Amino acid sequence: MESRGASSLLKDSIPITDFSLPGSFEGHGLRRGFPCVKNELVPSHPLELSEKNFQLNQDKTNFAMLRNIQGLHAPLKLQMELRAVKQAQRLPFLHSSNMALDTLRGNDECIGFEDILNDPSQSEVMGEPHMMMEYKLGLL
Amino acid sequence: ATEGMVVADKNCSKIHYISSNIYCCGAGTAADTEMTTQLIASNLELHALSTGRLPRVVTANRMLKQMLFRYQGYIGAALVLGGVDVTGPHLYSIYPHGSTDKLPYVTMGSGSLAAMAVFEDKYKPDMEEEEAKQLVRDAIAAGIYNDLGSGSNIDICVISKNKLDFIRPYDVANRKGERYGRYKCERGTTAVLTENVAHLEIEVVDETVQTMDTS
Numbered sequence: 606m607e608s609r610g611a612s613s614l615l616k617d618s619i620p621i622t623d624f625s626l627p628g629s630f631e632g633h634g635l636r637r638g639f640p641c642v643k644n645e646l647v648p649s650h651p652l653e654l655s656e657k658n659f660q661l662n663q664d665k666t667n668f669a670m671l672r673n674i675q676g677l678h679a680p681l682k683l684q685m686e687l688r689a690v691k692q693a694q695r696l697p698f699l700h701s702s703n704m705a706l707d708t709l710r711g712n713d714e715c716i717g718f719e720d721i722l723n724d725p726s727q728s729e730v731m732g733e734p735h736m737m738m739e740y741k742l743g744l745l
Numbered sequence: 746a747t748e749g750m751v752v753a754d755k756n757c758s759k760i761h762y763i764s765s766n767i768y769c770c771g772a773g774t775a776a777d778t779e780m781t782t783q784l785i786a787s788n789l790e791l792h793a794l795s796t797g798r799l800p801r802v803v804t805a806n807r808m809l810k811q812m813l814f815r816y817q818g819y820i821g822a823a824l825v826l827g828g829v830d831v832t833g834p835h836l837y838s839i840y841p842h843g844s845t846d847k848l849p850y851v852t853m854g855s856g857s858l859a860a861m862a863v864f865e866d867k868y869k870p871d872m873e874e875e876e877a878k879q880l881v882r883d884a885i886a887a888g889i890y891n892d893l894g895s896g897s898n899i900d901i902c903v904i905s906k907n908k909l910d911f912i913r914p915y916d917v918a919n920r921k922g923e924r925y926g927r928y929k930c931e932r933g934t935t936a937v938l939t940e941n942v943a944h945l946e947i948e949v950v951d952e953t954v955q956t957m958d959t960s
Binding site for chain 2: 651652655659714715716717
């Protein structure tokens, strides 16, 4: 039960960028490089998949251990809190600070690569606000 | 610091700051040791602010080994971590794959065998500070003279409960030799027999001016 929610999010392959821009040299700009089928089939570094799924795997291990030690209620309560806090987000095109999520995870007392590199608040691209709102409200 | 078979920096600083009472020596890939120690130093500072206590050496050890194991040895940082905290003085060696050893004396790097040989011969427990500094100097000198990947200077960092001595350099063991003679050839060493100057006729065919956009 404890793995049911998490394992559906596990990434065992890297999704390919879609071919919606034929004839464009850069493909999808400088962010992801040229579209390449090989990158979807075979990871380009032995640690690629392990790093992509690291947070998920760690959570899975921790919740499994917690269930074995304290019983089912412990991971259930913690996951309930995490889900509740993940729902408090801003509008779709604005980035959320996720402060409560960071506090629950303990990330407010750590610094890592994700705080410096690819920070969503520093992202140069933004979705089209009207489209995203219409999609969210089901009007599209 | 070496780049393959060439010395890149004869006097680079290999003793990294982790916390005011914990320092870490790094062997292996220079960038990996530098960045790993900085990352753990930042995390340890945040941790110390959160707990309100002086950080312990064992905490730094655990943070380092968990990070290095996560990256499965791809981060080539072999570290010697030492410091003094409330529980006393501690010394750890941390390998790139994430295993650690807690020992009274440790060596890492290409010269580790030469240095360890000196330690194994001359170490005794409860030495005086000067005696211990001399022993460390001898061990590193063994690496300098007998290992091709080690050279030049010996820096020592002495950490005790109340004071910190960062002696850089403690000893310049291997000074570059002085040249005894001048090996430059003066003008006129080789006699000039004939001299022939040929002018190149250059004809201007086309001239264009391209303005730079300096706005």
